[in-house]
Amino acid sequence: MSENILEVHDLVKHYPVTQGVVFKKTVGQVKAVDGVSFGLRAGETLGVVGESGCGKSTLARVLMNLEKPTAGSVVYKGQDISTLSGGALRRLRRQIQLVMQDPYTSLNPRMTVGDLLGEPFEIHPEVAPKGSRRAKVRELLDLVGLNPEHINRYPHQFSGGQRQRIGIARALALKPEIIVCDEPVSALDVSIQAQVMNLLEQLQAEFGLSYVFIAHDLSVVRHLSNRVAVMYLGKIVEIGTEDEIYERPTHPYTQALLSAVPVPDPTQRNNKTIIRLTGDVPSPISPPSGCRFRTRCWKAQDLCAEQVPLLEIRRDSDHPSACHFAERREIVATNEA
Amino acid sequence: MSDILVSEQSAPGPGGSGRPSGRLLEVDDLRVEFRTRDGVAKVINGVTYHVDAGETLAVLGESGSGKSVTAQTIMGILDTPPGFVTGGQVRFHGKDMLGMSAEERRRIRGEGIAMIFQDALSALNPVFTVGFQIAEQFRVRRGMGRAEAKKRAIEMLDQVKIPNAKGRFNNYPHQFSGGMRQRAMIAMSLALDPEVLIADEPTTALDVTVQAQIMDLLAELQRERQMGMILITHDLGVVADVADRIAVMYAGRIVEEADVYDLYAKPAHPYTIGLIDSIPRLDEKGQQLRTIKGLPPNLMNIPPGCPFNPRCPMAQPVCREKVPPLLQVGTARASACHFAEELVNRV
Numbered sequence: 012m013s014e015n016i017l018e019v020h021d022l023v024k025h026y027p028v029t030q031g032v033v034f035k036k037t038v039g040q041v042k043a044v045d046g047v048s049f050g051l052r053a054g055e056t057l058g059v060v061g062e063s064g065c066g067k068s069t070l071a072r073v074l075m076n077l078e079k080p081t082a083g084s085v086v087y088k089g090q091d092i093s094t095l096s097g098g099a100l101r102r103l104r105r106q107i108q109l110v111m112q113d114p115y116t117s118l119n120p121r122m123t124v125g126d127l128l129g130e131p132f133e134i135h136p137e138v139a140p141k142g143s144r145r146a147k148v149r150e151l152l153d154l155v156g157l158n159p160e161h162i163n164r165y166p167h168q169f170s171g172g173q174r175q176r177i178g179i180a181r182a183l184a185l186k187p188e189i190i191v192c193d194e195p196v197s198a199l200d201v202s203i204q205a206q207v208m209n210l211l212e213q214l215q216a217e218f219g220l221s222y223v224f225i226a227h228d229l230s231v232v233r234h235l236s237n238r239v240a241v242m243y244l245g246k247i248v249e250i251g252t253e254d255e256i257y258e259r260p261t262h263p264y265t266q267a268l269l270s271a272v273p274v275p276d277p278t279q280r281n282n283k284t285i286i287r288l289t290g291d292v293p294s295p296i297s298p299p300s301g302c303r304f305r306t307r308c309w310k311a312q313d314l315c316a317e318q319v320p321l322l323e324i325r326r327d328s329d330h331p332s333a334c335h336f337a338e339r340r341e342i343v344a345t346n347e348a
Numbered sequence: 349m350s351d352i353l354v355s356e357q358s359a360p361g362p363g364g365s366g367r368p369s370g371r372l373l374e375v376d377d378l379r380v381e382f383r384t385r386d387g388v389a390k391v392i393n394g395v396t397y398h399v400d401a402g403e404t405l406a407v408l409g410e411s412g413s414g415k416s417v418t419a420q421t422i423m424g425i426l427d428t429p430p431g432f433v434t435g436g437q438v439r440f441h442g443k444d445m446l447g448m449s450a451e452e453r454r455r456i457r458g459e460g461i462a463m464i465f466q467d468a469l470s471a472l473n474p475v476f477t478v479g480f481q482i483a484e485q486f487r488v489r490r491g492m493g494r495a496e497a498k499k500r501a502i503e504m505l506d507q508v509k510i511p512n513a514k515g516r517f518n519n520y521p522h523q524f525s526g527g528m529r530q531r532a533m534i535a536m537s538l539a540l541d542p543e544v545l546i547a548d549e550p551t552t553a554l555d556v557t558v559q560a561q562i563m564d565l566l567a568e569l570q571r572e573r574q575m576g577m578i579l580i581t582h583d584l585g586v587v588a589d590v591a592d593r594i595a596v597m598y599a600g601r602i603v604e605e606a607d608v609y610d611l612y613a614k615p616a617h618p619y620t621i622g623l624i625d626s627i628p629r630l631d632e633k634g635q636q637l638r639t640i641k642g643l644p645p646n647l648m649n650i651p652p653g654c655p656f657n658p659r660c661p662m663a664q665p666v667c668r669e670k671v672p673p674l675l676q677v678g679t680a681r682a683s684a685c686h687f688a689e690e691l692v693n694r695v
Contacts, residue, residue, distance in 0.1 A: 062555035063526075170643050171411075200410035201582060202640040205626035209636055227555065230585075234628035234637070253633065271560040272630050273585030277608045280589060287564070288557045291525045 015050035016221060017074075017107075017189060022047045022083035024069050028296060039296045043069040045245035046083070048322075051189065056215065056222040058236030058253070060229055060268070064292055066245040067225045071193045074223060075109050076100065087189075105135055108182035112194035114174030118166040124152070124177055125162040131184040138185055151180040155210060172203035179210065183218075191223045196231060208235060229272050233257050241265045244295055244303040247322055251330030261328040261337035264304045302335070310336050371439070372576050373422070373461065373544050374398040378436035380417055380600075382647075383429060389647040391417050393600040394436070396674070399544060399576040406579045406587040406608070408623075409597035412644055415580045418597075419546050421446075422578075423463050424453045440544075458485060462542035466549035468529035472521040478532045479505070479517030485539045504535040508565060527558035531565065538569060544576040551586065563590060584627055588612060596620050599645050599655035602674055606681035616683040616691045618660045654686070662687060 025040040044066040051057050061067050072078045074085055076092050084091045092103055111117040118127055128148045132139045139147045149159035155176040166174055175195060182190050192211070196204040212235065214220060226232050232239060239256040241249045241264065249262040260266050267286040274283070288307045293299055299306050305315040314335055322333040380392035392414045399405045409415040420426045422438050424445065437444045440460055445453060465471040473481060479501050486497035498517065505513035508531040521529055530550065537545060547566065551559040567590055570577050581587060587594060587608070594611050596604040596619065604617040615621045622640035642659040645651055651658055657667040666686055674684040677692050685691065 062557065172643070200644075201584070201623055202410060202626050203643075205628075205637040205639040206641075208628070209639060212636065229556070230628040230630040233630060233633060257630070267557060269630070271556045273559075273563075273583070273589045274631060275584040275588045275612065275624065275627055275629070277588045277591075277612050285560060287560060289561075291527060291558075 014052065016053045016088060017051040017223075018086040019047060019049050019051075019074070020084050020086065022070070022073060022085065023081045024066075024073050024078060025081045042245050042295045042298060044073065044080075045295075045298075047242075047245075047247055048083075049240055049247065049250060051221050051223060053188070053221055054215070054219050055237040056224050056235050058232035058239040059223065059225045059242060060227065060232050060239060061242035062227060062268075062292060064244075064295065065242040066295070067227075067242055068193055070242075071109065071191050071223070071225055074191050075107060076103070101134070105138070105185045106187050107189045107191065108185065108187040110175075110178050110182045110190060110192045110195045113198055114171055114178050115166075115198075117178055118174060120166055123163050123165055124148075124157075124169075127166070127177065128152070128181055128184055131181065135185055147184075151184060154183065154214075155180040156206075170203075172199055172207060175199060175207055176210065179207075179214070183214065186218070187220070189221045189223065191225070193225045194227065195224075197226060197228060204231070211235065229257075229269060241268065244292060244298050246303060246333065248304065248334070249330070249332045250322065255330040259329065259339050261325070261330075261332040261339055262304075262334045263308050263310055263336075265332075266340050302333070304334075310334075312336070370442075371398040372400050372441065373578075374437075374439045375418060375422065376437045376439065378418060378421060378438065379434045380414075380421055380426065380431055381434055382431050387648045390650060391431070391600050391647055392421070393650075395597070395600070395602055397595050397602060397605065399578055401543065401576050402570070402574040403592045404570065404577045404579055404590055406581060406591035406594045407597060408581060408584070408587055408594055410582055410644060412599075412647065413597040414600040415597050416548055419463065419548050419578065419580055422546065423457060423461065425463075458489065458537075458540045458542065460542060461544045461546065462537035462540070463546040463548065464530075464533050464537045464550050466552050468526070468533045468553075469521060471533055472529065472536075474521055477518050477520055478524065479519075482532070482536050482539055485536070489540055501535075501539070504539050505532070507538075507569070508532070508535040510535070526554055527561060530554065530558075530562050534562075534565065534569070538573070541573065542575065544578065545570070546578045546580070548580045549582070550579075552581070552583070559586070566590075584624065596623070599650055600647065601655065601684060602682075603656065603684045604682065605674070606683075610681055614692065614694075616677055616681060616688050617656075617685045618662050618691070619656050621691075622659075622661075654684075 022044055023046055024044040025042050027037040028039040028041060029035045030038045047070060059067050073080050080093050085093055095103055125148050128151050129144050132144050148162060152159045157173060157176055196207050199207060215222060224232060224235055233253055236253050238252050240247045243264050249256060249265045256265060260269060267288050270286045290307050293306055301317050302315040302320050305311040320333045320335045322331045324331050325337045327338045375395055375397050378392050378395045382389040382391055395418055397405060407415045421433060433446060438446055440456060482504055483497040483501035486492045486500050502513045502517055505516060510516055510528060510531050524532060551562050554562060579591060591608045594606060594608055595602050598619050604620050615624055625638040626640060628637060640659055645655055653668040653670055654672050657663045672684045672686045674682050676682050677688045
């Protein structure tokens with residue numbers, strides 16, 4: 012594949028925790044994203060998986076420049092997007108778009124679909140001159156599999172899956188290069204989820220889009236992604252191709268996560284080893300020293316408390332893993348039985 | 349586990365068949381509708397299923413299929429209005445609960461049948477401690493004193509593996525993490541030793557690693573107590589791991605019922621086939637997903653004939669005219685499809 016169109020270097024986003032009403036003082040930091048680096052290549056899908064609170068949605072917000080990073084940079088085609096403002100920022104926004112999880116709340120209930128999809132053109136009139144906008148909106152509706160006749164309907168007249176299609180159409184309106192999808196199918200029923208996933212794939216093939224696909228469902232991420240990053244407590248613990256992460260995971264967290272996913276096949280009930288993690292994810296306000304996963308890890312040694320493991324290729328693995336003791340382990344049940 | 353109660357879904361009229369059987373809990377030809385300003389939504393249209401001691405029945409369906417409303421009707425917590433039971437029976441130990449007095453039903457709740465919900469944070473009362481809410485049942489229903497009730501509540505918290513149960517007794521629900529709250533709710537629902545536990549999407553709001561912990565816990569407690577369990581879910585993965593039997597619901601009807609192994613090996617209804625085909629698999633990359641075209645029907649205007657016919661790839665003229673009854677196919681399964689025999693006998 013080609014070179015990176017988006018590069019993220021040591022991205023950090025901390026939110027202050029304050030106390031007091033009049034004299035606010037900062038008593039701590041929520042370390043939502045704490046040193047994340049990766050590259051996104053043109054035309055690929057990078058999956059980001061992790062459990063709630065691991066910082067994946069904050070990452071989406073920083074990538075979109077909806078939040079300024081505390082440190083680090085997001086570089087789009089050689090330009091650090093967090094330093095942009097005014098017209099330069101607006102031009103950049105055309106290129107990176109967002110699809111949100113909840114199609115019920117991300118669409119304004121008082122606007123018709125025509126207005127919702129026409130709005131991007133008001134902000135970026137250079138994309139479509141005024142006269143041609145209605146036609147453009149109809150084109151978009153057709154593209155995402157909705158009936159162009161429904162241009163005057165309101166969001167509540169659509170089902171959840173249809174609303175998510177509207178969200179996707181809106182992201183596509185300005186012909187972006189990158190779409191950040193934050194849990195785009197998790198609110199949908201299985202049969203509808205498959206339709207939307209197929210649509211995303213089809214649009215990618217047609218327009219050469221790059222996706223950052225954020226989700227908690229490991230099966231969905233595997234299906235759509237070329238490469239996958241696994242996050243835990245604000246850090247990427249393992250990153251690699253879809254095959255490397257799912258077939259040859261080396262980080263204990265990735266292994267535990269994969270083993271816990273129920274496989275829809277009752278004959279696999281007794282021939283898979285499930286790694287049971289104990290306890291909960293620690294607070295991102297005071298993450299554990301050294302490796303953040305050590306409090307739940309069955310392999311933890313003294314070293315893990317002292318030294319933060321770097322995300323690098325290690326002896327026993329072919330892709331970067333942030334574990335001092337990274338090694339392969341058979342996880343995903345196969346059909347050999 | 350093997351024999352399936354089959355009833356003619358198309359058989360009209362309220363009251364159910366009323367024939368006695370040795371079942372622990374039976375739902376018989378249940379019909380529920382919601383009367384709203386916009387019209388009458390037929391949410392449950394003749395649902396029949398049962399659960400026996402020690403077995404797990406999974407009720408599988410997408411949103412709007414009526415799986416949760418059936419459970420609410422069993423528990424007697426259906427919001428009326430707008431919900432009205434228009435026919436059928438819910439029998440517990442052979443006695444119809446829908447005809448019982450409020451007092452009789454109250455006695456069954458908790459001791460006979462208990463329920464856990466998807467969202468533990470809103471199911472627990474935020475202004476009382478978790479310990480108090482569990483102990484309350486022992487005091488009200490068992491007439492225990494404060495100290496003894498507390499002791500029993502701590503035992504319950506211990507049984508659901510909440511670490512430091514004694515110290516946690518005085519915590520409020522918001523001080524618990526999502527997984528712990530779900531454990532606390534399980535403790536609460538099992539406090540009076542129910543014979544049947546209804547679990548309505550118990551792990552949907554949880555992360556996968558926590559989901560695995562909770563499903564393990566439920567399976568263990570069920571084994572120990574020989575409870576019957578109705579697991580309501582949309583997740584085909586969870587079902588494959590824990591269910592004995594599965595009932596698949598669509599538009600307020602059961603469209604297929606089978607043993608878990610049979611159902612996954614050879615689904616006998618086009619809807620089930622579509623569902624299984626449309627989930628992405630963790631253990632293989634796979635090509636484009638096969639999907640079920642279209643949308644679930646509007647319950648105020650269910651299409652004539654088989655409710656699935658507008659989305660069904662095998663639909664024939666007969667499917668638009670006649671509602672297929674849920675009939676036995678093969679030895680121990682049932683399907684509500686006119687072409688069920690062909691589906692089961694396909695290679």
